[in-house]
Amino acid sequence: ALLSRRDLFRDGYADLNAPVAVCEKKLAEYLGFKYCVAVNSHSSALFVALAAAGVRHDTRVLANAMGYFTAASAICQAGGELVLVESREDMTIDVQDLAWKAEQTGAQYLLLSHMHGLQGCAPGLEDCADSLG
Structure with missing residues (x-):
């Protein structure tokens, strides 16, 4: 009611x-x-989460290249700099490109989108995070 x-x-x-x-x-x-x-909205929730996590002006944030526009929009709204990570043929994030882009850009944040219910490779993501410290 x-x-x-x-x-x-x-x-x-x-x-x-x-x-x-x-x-x-x-x-x-x-x-x-x-x-x-x-x-x-979903976009507002992402913005609040990014701001609470510490994303500020020019903070580099990694995100799926193939994802919903709300992720990119929230990153920009929070002042972050969007760093696009390639996707694999199965529409999940490319963990090798993620590791390379994180190392090359110094990005310390990842806003991961699961497309169409397809989850990214959790063990690969964990290995990537561990290797970067």
């Missing part, structure tokens, strides 16, 4: 007793976190 009345949507002002603020507080408590932020 709350969603149909639009009570969980922000309307331009900060009110700690507004339904969305109460929902954030209760969810944070339930999950055992100090804070929780409700967002309106």
Whole structure:
């Protein structure tokens, strides 16, 4: 019923007793976190995550060359510099290109998109991360 009345949507002002603020507080408590932020979209969620992780102006961020535009958009919105990583024929990230681009650019962040439900090679990604320290 709350969603149909639009009570969980922000309307331009900060009110700690507004339904969305109460929902954030209760969810944070339930999950055992100090804070929780409700967002309106996938792109906004990625932006918040990048900002919270420390991405700032000119921070290099690796991302799939074949991915949804929201990843690239969020990186740019956070001030990051997009470094595209090639994809393999199966549409997953190319771990060899990832390692090479990370080493060549000094990028320390990866925003990994799983395309069409296809997950990247987790052992390969872990090996890549371990080799880069």
